[in-house]
Amino acid sequence: MADNRAFSYIKGSSAVANGTRGNLVLTAEGLEFQPDSGSKKISIPIEKIMDAAIEGTIRRRLCVLVYDSNARYYFSVSDQETWRDVISLAAGIYRKILGINPGSGKNSGGANQNPAPVRTQAPPPVTPPPPPKAAPSAQKTITPAPAPSKVTAASQPRKAAPTAIPQAPPQKSSPAQPQPAASTPQNTSKPAYTGPWPSGQDYEQSFQILKMSINHSLGKIDQWEVVKNSKTTGWYVYASGNYGSIYKVKADDSKYYAIKCFTRKSGSLNDRYTKISNFLSTKASNMDFLVHFRYYEEGIKTRKNPAFFFPLLKMEWIDGVTLNNFVKMNIGSPRVLKSISENLLLSVSKLQKVGAAHGDLSGDNIIIGSKGEIRLVDYDGIYIPDFKGQRATEMGHADFQHPKRTGETFASSLDNFSALIIRLSLLTLAEKPEMWEKYNQNDPDCLILRKKDFLDLNNSEAYGVMMKTRNKSVKRLGAMLEDYLSRGPLWDGASPHDILSL
Ligand SMILES: Nc1ncnc2c1ncn2[C@@H]1O[C@H](COP(=O)(O)OP(=O)(O)O)[C@@H](O)[C@H]1O
Ligand SMILES: [Mg+2]
The missing domain is CATH 1.10.510.10 (Transferase(Phosphotransferase) domain 1)
Structure with missing residues (x-):
């Protein structure tokens, strides 16, 4: 990756990764972090970069998401917004303009192209723009990566989505109370989802168009409001960790809830969360330091995969x-x-x-x-x-x-x-x-x-x-x-x- 860096250099600055200071460099080949201490460098080839985002509430860090493993790499950099945009753009150009499928091998001819001139050629989003109230800010316009070719349903027109959502009666009890997990019955004829799991960026887009994204079995979604994070400029996400992103909503009962969307796939999520929920409502029902939740196996859609619902947790919003x-x-x-x-x-x-x-x-x-x-x-x-x-x-x-x-x-x-x-x-x-x-x-x-x-x-x-x-x-x-x-x-x-x- 370093051989032709002089010709494909895009951006570089000092950074901290894993508590170690060093130099972060983006070239058309990929991202490389070289610790000052001379210890092992981090190299992420451009074709492996899924997206970049800024995560964390107080100490916000640049997060680079990687295909295949859904791994994440965190960097503390001073101009993180620019870094995020540039990495996202470079990776998006690699995939879209050079016609390379996510996670597949690299097209040797394209990796050294200067990405800047093709910026305006990015194809329009596959879905209609969000309603004016939820118009995305400049930093949210990172073009979604193409859906993997296996997921054929992803190309269905978005308009069809609302009618496909089952309308369940609104919940009577609050998820703050002990309750069993709510797993939506699976349509067995539906193919299992095999594509890349959504990133924080994907869910961010979903919350821009909340009413179209959340499964209506969660309540009267038309009356829900997303509460934007006032600590970030124009972002909905409140916090994100290794496994998920947390959003805040005011639901139809006027209470505030945390919605956790998962950014990593886990085969046993449904079974585990059902058991945990049962445990909380029986053996641990008197433990007020725990947070009761409802698990929805089919909770939220993303723009990239509008025909699939991904799981989510709805839980009491904890102030503190x-x-x-x-x-x-x-x-x-x-x-x-x-x-x-x-x-x-x-x-x-x-x-x-x-x-x-x-x-x-x-x-x-x-x-x-x-x-x-x-x-x-x-x-x-x-x-x-x-x-x-x-x-x-x-x-x-x-x-x-x-x-x-x-x-x-x-x-x-x-x-x-x-x-x-x-x-x-x-x-x-x-x-x-x-x-x-x-x-x-x-x-x-x-x-x-x-x-x-x-x-x-x-x-x-x-x-x-x-x-x-x-x-x-x-x-x-x-x-x-x-x-x-x-x-x-x-x-x-x-x-x-x-x-x-x-
Ligand atoms: N119910 C909640 N109310 C308020 N903030 C929450 C709630 N659940 C999680 N958070 C915040 O969001 C962060 C990320 O959520 P978490 O469930 O820890 O995700 P991850 O599994 O990715 O670490 C937490 O560290 C916490 O600060
Ligand atoms: Mg956590």
Whole structure:
């Protein structure tokens, strides 16, 4: 990729990826990140780039989505809007103008063409423009990638869509209450969807034309409103993580809901969410730190694939701030930090008592309300007794997880390690607030310790600074961490009760 970069250079700047500073360069060949440290570079060939978007609420990052694996790469860059547009445009030109199917091999003749002159030749969208109220802003006009040739239904005219949507009676009860999952009966004659899973960008377009996109079995969609994110200019998305994008709507009952649209395909989504929903409404019905939801197997359509409904979750909208933002806001208030970590451990303990674990406790999956109440969101990695003997479908945020965690690590003690990391970090920050800026570095995916510290605790600078304290609890928790790392990820000697007793 680097050989002819001098002739195909499009854009370059300094950037941070995986906590490492380096140089990000886009050429007509693809995107390359070279860390300053000389460690392994990231290379994404142009034909593998599905799209680019900006993700995250507070620390917004450039996200590059990749075909095949649906993998995402995150970069912190200063001019992220320009980067997003340029990457999207370059990848779109590669696919459309050079006539190459997404994810297929590269057309060697086209990769070095200068993309700029063909900008105006992009074909018009396959669907009518959204109604004037929801007119897309300039940054939303990234032309959708062509639907894969296998998905023949995608070329059906959009007009036909509304009549095809079954009109179900409006829901009587609120999804905030315990309810079974609502899986729409599948039309067995319909071919299974095999194309690329929608990206955050695709769902963004769907929310521009909400009434045409959401399955009317969710309620009186005509009376729904999308609530735009006031923190972003012209975007609907509120937050996005590894598995989905979150949107806010005001539904026909005048309540606010979070809609989670999935950006990664998972074969077992329907079964898992049905079981989780049942669990929440039975064994965990008294746990107010959990968020009840309704799962819709056929929930939302995208412009690229107007004949298919993709699944979604509809859940109570949780007002509050994520743990990382909460720490940032309360970094000078030791009592607040201690009490939040205690509340969290008590919640984890309650979950364990009914044989469950959240599975991905992290800086953005814990929301703290105005009265300090804890709410856990994101149940993609949850363990419940029904899942005994199964493998985990995700590994959680690496900087909150035991480095030896694998798919087999799936039991009710799954949260012990992350609970210890959060307690240790928050008690340390209560003593040494200056460590936040130095070791968090505005990274929403970690607190002050990272996976690299867990892998080599004796040489970890952050751990070394942590342990230079007179605070006995911090010292004991640090020793417990050392002990834990020498054991397996499901060690039951570090239960929330054990952690709180130190
Ligand atoms: N019910 C909700 N109310 C408000 N914000 C939410 C809700 N659910 C999730 N979020 C926010 O959206 C972010 C992304 O959602 P999440 O379910 O964690 O997606 P992912 O699986 O991609 O990480 C969360 O980190 C959280 O900040
Ligand atoms: Mg999450």
